[in-house]
Amino acid sequence: MRIYLDHNATTPLREAVAEAMAAALRAPFGNPSSVHAEGAAARAALERARGQVAALFGASPGEVVFTAGASEANNLALQGFLRGPAARGRHVVTSAVEHPSVAEPLAALEREGWRVTRVPVDADGLLDPARLEAALGPETALVSLLWANNETGVVQPLERLLPPLVRRGLAVHVDATQAAGKLPIDLRRLPVHLLSASAHKLNGPKGVGCLVVRAGLALEPWVRGGPQERRRRGGTENVPGVVGFGLACELAAADLAPRSAALTDLRDRLWEGIASKIPRVRRNGAPHALLPNTLNVEFEAADGEALLQALDLEGIAVSAGAACASGSLEPSHVLLAMGRSPSEARGALRFSLGLGVDEGQVDTLLGLLPRLVARAREATAR
Amino acid sequence: MSERVVVAMSGGVDSSVAAALLVEQGCEVIGVTMHLAGASSRCCSLEDADDARRVAERLGIPFYVANWAERFRAEVIEPFADAYLAGRTPIPCVACNRRFKFHHLLARAEALGADRVATGHYARIARDPDTGERRLLRARDAAKDQSYFLFDLGPAQLPRIEFPLGELEKTEVRARARELGLATAEKPESQEICFVPDGDYAGLVAAVRPGRVPGEGEIVDGAGRVLGRHPGVQHFTVGQRRGLGLAAGRRLYVTAVDAPRNRVVVGPEEELGAAVAALEGVSWIAGRPPGAALRARVRVRHRHEGAPATVLPGPDGRAEARFDEPVRAVAPGQAAVFYAGDEVLGGGWIAAPLA
Numbered sequence: 001m002r003i004y005l006d007h008n009a010t011t012p013l014r015e016a017v018a019e020a021m022a023a024a025l026r027a028p029f030g031n032p033s034s035v036h037a038e039g040a041a042a043r044a045a046l047e048r049a050r051g052q053v054a055a056l057f058g059a060s061p062g063e064v065v066f067t068a069g070a071s072e073a074n075n076l077a078l079q080g081f082l083r084g085p086a087a088r089g090r091h092v093v094t095s096a097v098e099h100p101s102v103a104e105p106l107a108a109l110e111r112e113g114w115r116v117t118r119v120p121v122d123a124d125g126l127l128d129p130a131r132l133e134a135a136l137g138p139e140t141a142l143v144s145l146l147w148a149n150n151e152t153g154v155v156q157p158l159e160r161l162l163p164p165l166v167r168r169g170l171a172v173h174v175d176a177t178q179a180a181g182k183l184p185i186d187l188r189r190l191p192v193h194l195l196s197a198s199a200h201k202l203n204g205p206k207g208v209g210c211l212v213v214r215a216g217l218a219l220e221p222w223v224r225g226g227p228q229e230r231r232r233r234g235g236t237e238n239v240p241g242v243v244g245f246g247l248a249c250e251l252a253a254a255d256l257a258p259r260s261a262a263l264t265d266l267r268d269r270l271w272e273g274i275a276s277k278i279p280r281v282r283r284n285g286a287p288h289a290l291l292p293n294t295l296n297v298e299f300e301a302a303d304g305e306a307l308l309q310a311l312d313l314e315g316i317a318v319s320a321g322a323a324c325a326s327g328s329l330e331p332s333h334v335l336l337a338m339g340r341s342p343s344e345a346r347g348a349l350r351f352s353l354g355l356g357v358d359e360g361q362v363d364t365l366l367g368l369l370p371r372l373v374a375r376a377r378e379a380t381a382r
Numbered sequence: 383m384s385e386r387v388v389v390a391m392s393g394g395v396d397s398s399v400a401a402a403l404l405v406e407q408g409c410e411v412i413g414v415t416m417h418l419a420g421a422s423s424r425c426c427s428l429e430d431a432d433d434a435r436r437v438a439e440r441l442g443i444p445f446y447v448a449n450w451a452e453r454f455r456a457e458v459i460e461p462f463a464d465a466y467l468a469g470r471t472p473i474p475c476v477a478c479n480r481r482f483k484f485h486h487l488l489a490r491a492e493a494l495g496a497d498r499v500a501t502g503h504y505a506r507i508a509r510d511p512d513t514g515e516r517r518l519l520r521a522r523d524a525a526k527d528q529s530y531f532l533f534d535l536g537p538a539q540l541p542r543i544e545f546p547l548g549e550l551e552k553t554e555v556r557a558r559a560r561e562l563g564l565a566t567a568e569k570p571e572s573q574e575i576c577f578v579p580d581g582d583y584a585g586l587v588a589a590v591r592p593g594r595v596p597g598e599g600e601i602v603d604g605a606g607r608v609l610g611r612h613p614g615v616q617h618f619t620v621g622q623r624r625g626l627g628l629a630a631g632r633r634l635y636v637t638a639v640d641a642p643r644n645r646v647v648v649g650p651e652e653e654l655g656a657a658v659a660a661l662e663g664v665s666w667i668a669g670r671p672p673g674a675a676l677r678a679r680v681r682v683r684h685r686h687e688g689a690p691a692t693v694l695p696g697p698d699g700r701a702e703a704r705f706d707e708p709v710r711a712v713a714p715g716q717a718a719v720f721y722a723g724d725e726v727l728g729g730g731w732i733a734a735p736l737a
Binding site for chain 1: 444446488490492494495
């Protein structure tokens with residue numbers, strides 16, 4: 001039996017979601033833009049799902065723009081807003097620990113003449129409100145922040161970071177890909193204008209996500225080609241995917257509190273076990289400000305890539321740094337931004353828990369890990 | 383439980399068949415592709431990794447990528463460029479074998495709980511039944527033999543290495559690949575130096591060490607007479623005839639590359655011969671030098687059948703190879719590898735040819 005501890009990379013589908021999607025692949029098959037009954041049925045399914053997604057975020061359905069995932073949502077937020085009429089200057093403020101789907105569009109805009117300020121984080125991975133505010137200027141059009149970090153699970157204190165931005169009338173984009181379904185989110189209380197999320201991080205399907213665009217905000221489309229999504233995203237909608245996303249959001253909202261509590265217990269059990277059984281380990285990220293499911297541990301003088309592969313051979317799936325990275329050569333930019341050296345960063349493993357993980361699995365891992373770490377350290381020392 | 387072996391899978395036909403043979407033998411095989419060079423390279427790129435991944439899937443074995451491009455640059459590519467800048471003719475394959483396949487990959491194997499690393503090299507390892515010592519032998523397929531590139535292995539590595547193709551002919555390997563339905567069966571042979579696919583060594587040197595590439599210099603003959611100009615020593619290697627741009631009446635060859643003075647020395651073919659090669663960084667398969675001078679056939683480059691010589695071990699990893707007859711184009715930076723019949727005894731790096 002495999003033990004899957006890489007839920008920040010992707011999650012298994014909930015059974016009910018898989019069933020709903022399988023049904024939606026067959027019917028309604030119509031094009032939601034069509035006038036006839038087949039089209040209307042598809043449109044109804046789409047709008048029902050839009051309501052389910054909006055509810056997870058405390059948004060209204062008309063604010064949800066479906067995309068092909070969070071990366072596209074981030075591109076739409078940045079490119080669509082900054083190239084649109086509402087951007088009042090050509091300066092963007094972001095953090096040093098963003099996901100590539102924010103960092104790379106911003107780098108591209110920078111090459112076109114926008115100015116980008118990347119605010120550093122502290123050794124715990126946290127942004128300091130004063131430093132964020134100091135980065136703002138009269139030309140600043142947008143602040144874009146990753147809410148919960150995919151690698152470390154560090155959750156930025158938006159309740160302290162955002163009010164000064166709002167007082168200046170700035171637009172705020174938040175990448176909530178990891179936060180969605182793990183933390184309570186209520187856009188009625190959070191002054192955010194654009195929020196990105198993805199279905200497959202919350203036990204929904206891959207290839208679907210959304211950008212929540214608060215009412216009244218003008219956005220240029222990024223994918224042009226039709227009137228869909230109120231002209232903000234062209235292309236025939238992925239109805240089965242959206243149906244799965246909607247149900248996944250509803251189910252995530254329904255069990256969020258007990259699931260969070262259970263994952264926190266399991267995560268803490270894992271860390272306490274590691275800390276008591278294995279010497280020279282360090283936890284990365286502010287312990288008081290973490291997602292309930294994420295544990296990032298540095299195993300000093302061990303090669304994280306080798307350790308990840310050794311665990312996989314034993315039937316346990318974890319991650320070293322970010323996952324997109326079969327070709328990645330660089331140590332994690334997130335850990336480097338937290339002041340870790342490249343060799344320290346290379347010793348890091350990420351354990352991210354989720355549905356289906358239980359105490360027995362955590363204990364199985366704890367039974368294997370000391371020997372694998374010792375072996376990896378001996379190999380590295382040669 | 384069966385024995386766990388890591389196979390270095392490049393995506394090519396040889397390492398694919400090596401993996402398949404070990405699977406047939408009942409080993410618990412783990413495929414690893416070393417991702418060593420950037421997108422511009424033909425070797426060890428991510429496309430090759432995809433080929434290897436398909437083969438691993440077909441064989442039903444676990445497969446991983448080891449991301450070592452940064453190390454490869456520091457440990458192989460930069461020394462390669464520096465050697466050209468120093469007027470030598472490097473062979474990066476030896477360093478790649480020693481540092482990557484039989485050091486980093488052995489360490490990775492150990493971390494994965496595997497005792498041994500196997501590769502698709504054409505060479506053989508024999509175990510002495512009495513002492514347990516390992517001997518390194520040429521491959522049965524003489525045309526494919528790669529033992530020259532493995533001379534600096536020793537007792538620390540050889541007991542933990544397997545060459546499953548050592549007893550096979552290349553045609554047999556391709557046939558096995560087809561039988562097994564391996565995706566790589568018809569893949570073309572890889573280039574001699576994988577990270578310079580277009581053969582433009584000077585271009586690579588300029589890309590790796592910008593600002594350190596010398597400009598034009600003089601072409602001189604053995605007596606120091608200036609015969610012409612050249613675009614930089616990194617373009618030249620001992621024995622080379624093309625690219626000199628000289629309108630001499632006779633054929634002239636590069637006989638030496640004088641990097642400190644940015645000079646290329648040329649001469650007629652008879653000046654290319656060296657009777658003695660001074661060697662450094664000498665290593666012995668047995669792990670220790672022989673007590674006395676020994677007779678051996680010495681190969682001074684991969685495509686050299688070898689010349690009879692007396693090898694005199696010296697102090698500090700030095701040695702001299704005294705050839706029975708002068709040998710043509712003994713280039714500093716290449717390896718001189720000592721053979722007794724099919725057996726590799728050791729070898730060293732050519733520091734200088736001596737007349």
